[in-house]
Amino acid sequence: MDVKVYEGEDFESVVEKAKKELGENAYILYYEVEKRGIPPFRKKYFRVFFSVNGDDNQKLEGGSSQDIQKVEREIEELKQLVSEIKDVVSNTSNVPLPVPDHIDSGVSLDKEILTEFAGDAVELIQHLVKKGVKPEVAVEIVKESCGLDIETEKLDLNASSFKEALLKGISAKIKFTGDFKPRRGEKTVYVFVGPTGVGKTTNLFKLASKFVIEEDLNVGIITTDTFKVAAVQQVREYAHVLNVPYFVVSDSKKMREVAEKLEDLDVILIDTVGRSHYDYWRLGEIKVTLSGLNVPFNVLLLLSCNYETSEAIEVINRYRSFFPVNSLFLTKLDETSKPGNLLNLPFISSLPLSYVSTGQRVPEDLKVLSPETITDILLGK
Numbered sequence: 001m002d003v004k005v006y007e008g009e010d011f012e013s014v015v016e017k018a019k020k021e022l023g024e025n026a027y028i029l030y031y032e033v034e035k036r037g038i039p040p041f042r043k044k045y046f047r048v049f050f051s052v053n054g055d056d057n058q059k060l061e062g063g064s065s066q067d068i069q070k071v072e073r074e075i076e077e078l079k080q081l082v083s084e085i086k087d088v089v090s091n092t093s094n095v096p097l098p099v100p101d102h103i104d105s106g107v108s109l110d111k112e113i114l115t116e117f118a119g120d121a122v123e124l125i126q127h128l129v130k131k132g133v134k135p136e137v138a139v140e141i142v143k144e145s146c147g148l149d150i151e152t153e154k155l156d157l158n159a160s161s162f163k164e165a166l167l168k169g170i171s172a173k174i175k176f177t178g179d180f181k182p183r184r185g186e187k188t189v190y191v192f193v194g195p196t197g198v199g200k201t202t203n204l205f206k207l208a209s210k211f212v213i214e215e216d217l218n219v220g221i222i223t224t225d226t227f228k229v230a231a232v233q234q235v236r237e238y239a240h241v242l243n244v245p246y247f248v249v250s251d252s253k254k255m256r257e258v259a260e261k262l263e264d265l266d267v268i269l270i271d272t273v274g275r276s277h278y279d280y281w282r283l284g285e286i287k288v289t290l291s292g293l294n295v296p297f298n299v300l301l302l303l304s305c306n307y308e309t310s311e312a313i314e315v316i317n318r319y320r321s322f323f324p325v326n327s328l329f330l331t332k333l334d335e336t337s338k339p340g341n342l343l344n345l346p347f348i349s350s351l352p353l354s355y356v357s358t359g360q361r362v363p364e365d366l367k368v369l370s371p372e373t374i375t376d377i378l379l380g381k
Contacts (some may be wrong), residue, residue, distance in 0.1 A: 006049045011046045017049050024326070026050045108143035118154035121146050124162050131378050132340025134309060141169035163273030163375055170371040174343065177327045179219040180207070181367045182267050184217060189295055192272045192355055193286065194302035195315060199331040199357055201225070203302065204271050207355075209363030212242050216268040221246040222258055224289050225273040235271065238362070270297070283322045290323075300329045300354060306336040309344045316349045327354040333377070336357045342374050347363045 004022060008014040018026055070333055117125065128138035145165035147158035159165035182188035190207070192200040209215045221244060223235045239246035245265075248256040262268055271284050290297070301319050303312050319325060328351050331335070333339055346353050356373070359365030367373055 005047060006050065007045065007047045008041055010200075011048070014046055014048050017301050018048070022050060032197045035220065035283060035323055040144045041310070065278045092143070115256040116155055117142070118149055118152040118163075119147070120162070121156045123294045124157065124165060126267070127162070128340070128343070128378065130265045132309075132336075132338030133343050133378075134340065134348075137340075141166070141173055141343060144169040144172045149380060163245045163379060166378065167371050170343070170374055174346045174371070174374070175350070176370055177352045178355045178370070180354070182215075182217060184266050187263070187265060187268065187295060189268045189270065189293065189297035191272065191290060191299045191323075192302060192329075193272050193299055193319060195323075198302045198304050200239075200302050201271050202360060202362060203329065203331060203355070203366070204269050205242070206357070206363045206366040208242055208244065208267075208269055210366070211267050212244060217243045218263045218264070219269065220256070221269050222261040222262075222270070223248055223271040224250065224255075224286065227272055243338065249289065249292075252289050252292030255289055256294060259293055259295070265313055283319070287322050293354050295328050299323045300327055301351075302329045302331055303341070303345065304335070305330050305339050305341050305356070307341065309341060309348075312345055313348055316351070317347065325351060329354050329356075331357040334365075339377055342369070344378060 004018070004026070006014045006015070006018050049226075052248055073155055116139075125135070125142050128141070129135055133141075140336075142157075142165065143155065145157055145159045145168045146155035148154075149156040157165050159168060165209045180190070188206075194200055199221075207221050208221065211219050219242070219261050221235060221239050223246065225235075236247075246261070247261075249258055250254045259268070270290075273282075301316065301323075303315060307315070316325070328345055328349070330342065330345070330353070333356050342353070342356070345351070353369040356367050357365060358370050
């Protein structure tokens with residue numbers, strides 16, 4: 001059998017060229033489709049394999065019409081998707097995304113302490129800064145537990161201990177969601193978003209385990225991560241252990257269909273593909289896919305505790321321009337000796353904290369964040 005290969009950006013044009021050169025007896029063996037170019041200008045490129053001596057039922061004039069119609073439908077769907085993503089990116093491009101000035105303002109810790117604080121207040125601020133808390137954040141937290149010392153005419157702690165002082169300051173300045181408590185019969189949807197490598201999938205299943213084992217809820221899993229090697233396999237294995245349904249979706253239409261299938265569940269957890277906060281096109285893709293949900297959902301932004309604070313705030317700002325982030329879920333506490341982002345990120349962003357991951361074990365290494373939890377972490381308990 002004599003096989004010829006023709007390539008081009010338009011399927012019909014490729015077929016017409018083959019008909020002219022090979023004659024009416026040539027037929028399509030199969031075709032491949034790939035995307036070429038740089039986003040957002042990627043185009044479909046077709047590679048079509050023809051046989052000159054074959055079954056008349058697949059001749060170009062007749063048998064190929066079904067293939068052409070199929071490709072035409074795919075092209076129209078692609079055009080629609082591109083249009084939706086362009087709208088999302090365009091609407092986002094006008095949103096200011098500054099990193100707050102005080103992140104890199106160069107506040108002098110020594111100057112701040114010498115002019116305003118004394119005694120135990122100085123010591124507590126210094127301890128927090130050593131733990132990675134930004135000086136300006138540490139100052140505001142500690143100030144909540146200070147009073148004027150008459151002898152020095154500076155602020156000093158009026159609490160009986162560092163723990164009491166820190167608890168008071170954190171309670172006043174940081175917001176928390178508390179432990180998630182979805183109710184049976186009231187479908188609750190949680191969407192996990194964040195950069196690549198922060199641990200979205202592992203921590204999603206920590207929550208799934210909690211809901212299934214501790215609270216006896218009916219849980220379903222959806223993943224949109226079809227890009228990362230073995231991502232779907234990882235979801236499949238976790239879902240099998242918990243005996244919960246899971247689905248893989250890649251667009252808003254499929255998301256809508258799957259969500260309808262899970263109508264009777266108490267909780268749906270959605271794992272999204274990790275994307276750089278600078279990749280607006282890919283973030284737009286995720287947003288368009290999530291638009292297929294016909295119910296309200298809670299967005300958890302996952303960030304690693306070992307991020308530089310300024311970069312983490314940049315991530316928060318850019319993700320918030322695409323998604324209605326409800327809370328911060330911090331990860332990899334076990335991989336840093338400076339957990340200051342436990343205070344820096346919620347203080348600067350004004351977003352509430354939900355959970356912190358303390359290791360890779362499922363479901364053990366997960367803590368609900370609270371003033372008490374953070375105080376114990378920062379004081380080394």
